[in-house]
Amino acid sequence: MIKVENLCVNYGGIEAVKDISFEVPEGEIVTLIGANGAGKSTTLRTITGLVKARSGSIKYMGEEILGKDTVSIVSKGITLVPEGRRIFPDLTVLENLKVGAYLRKDSLEEDIEWVYSLFPRLQERHWQLGGTLSGGEQQMLAVGRALMSRPKIMMMDEPSLGLAPLVVKDIFDIIKEINKRGVTILLIEQNANMALHTADQGYVMETGRITLSGTGKELLENSAVKEAYLGK
């Protein structure tokens, strides 16, 4: 569905992403794991057009999207759940969801119902300001907001960041649930254990390069991954 080839991204003189290639097949959960500064977020931000690439190619269903602006990329059905959630703190929960559906002109009722059924907590709090929610609820809102655009592929940047382990488990269960509904998922995580258990495919990124790839299971059993990310 998304095919990244020989992608290079620079911030000034610093090479954040060095010639990476990977693929996200339709209907699967793919994860990019790696430590801080490995270039994971930069990769996602480049796919959404928020960061300009130096060279390479990003194809979405066979169409080149590198160099297009964010609005046209998002309108093709690619959505980003940004790092640190970035919900709109002074908008109500319901308004947050409606902003997520900004590019749609049809009725939202059905999708709001769906998001509420995934996250009943959001329905209880639909009149509250987003900033008054707890961290876990804000993450739910960020996921719900992304779903409102009816994405074909949802890219998530560290959904487990700063959340309690129990909440993280819930979030990953819901990611699987969303995937079952036909949404392809590209997941970026530092929580390698959780991510690899959930993902069909995994890639390991280190200092701007992809050093390992395989199915989630394979990577979980890989000794290098075990040593670096999972603890022996």
Next chain:
Amino acid sequence: MSKESKSPYLPATTQKHKGLSRTLSIVVLAAFAVFLYMANSGKILGSYELRIIRLCGVYAIAALSMNLVNGFTGQFSLGQAGFMAIGAYVTSLFIIPTAQKTAMYYVEPIAPWVESLQAPFIVALIIGGLVAALAAFLIGFPVLRLRGDYLAIATLGFSEIIRIFITNMIPITNGSLGLKNIPDTANVWWTTIAVAIVVIFMLRLMKTSYGRSFKAIRDDDVAAEAMGISLFRHKMLSFVIGGFLAGISGGLLASVVGAITPIYFRFTLAYEILLIVVLGGQGSITGSVVGACILTVAREWLRFMDNGFSIGPLTVPPIAGMRMLVFSILLMIIILFYRRGLFGSNEFSWAGLLRVIKSIPQGIKRLFTRKAKAEGGGS
């Protein structure tokens, strides 16, 4: 909408009092209309008081215009004085009678096409607003690429440029002599109804997808862009609507004060409007209206200070400008202790008013107990 209001998850108080607060609002607004009617016929208030009420309306619209850009879209713009100047001059040139225009321009003769401009007040007002909106559109292209303080400086600069243009386009604007004999058309009805229309427009706008996008850009522009919201288009839309409203308020201002000069539209005017917005609460529509009324009335009421006054044994001699000093101190207190303004980003509601009134006795109690505790701790 009706589906939302029936939701079982809303706090009980908001639902219970909905009908009651609506009735209360209608009663108060009707009473205000009767009051305006009596006042306008000269039965209760003199022309001085009426003028203050009209100025309240003018400043309320100017504040709403700035609140749209600053409070709702989060773009720190200080260009409102320039757009008001454009609105004021364009409207005035359309409504001053031709004979008086000819007599006024004695430094340089008036441009013939300006002399022939004539339109009814409402048309002149809207043309004034549209010209200001056009100016906002043109200025928006370069400045809306900036953010924060830089945007404020750039818009302030453009506003001064507009003022200098007006000062130097003597055949059109009569230069620094300004325009006089502007017909006194904008009575209390004009200003009040204009405020009402703008308030309803803003309340509606904030419920549309445009309004939500403005607020989303204010809260987090990167996240908003990731949702597919075009930042530039929305900032521009907000800036142009803001320009239009500022133009309208400028046109009304010209008619209320009767004579305008470029000096009137210096950057200090933008600061005054900014103060209203901050006092009322950034992102609060009703806050801007209440803030405009408080500030306009307070500025007039504090006039007694210029004549000298005494507090107990202390006698202050008459000093011109004393009221502005006190005024500034009051404002500093507000900015220091009530940074979110009177309303924060909420709107006025009767339930809110009731809560505030109910909390006053407790607040006083707490003030005293804290003092007692502090004293107890000291001994």
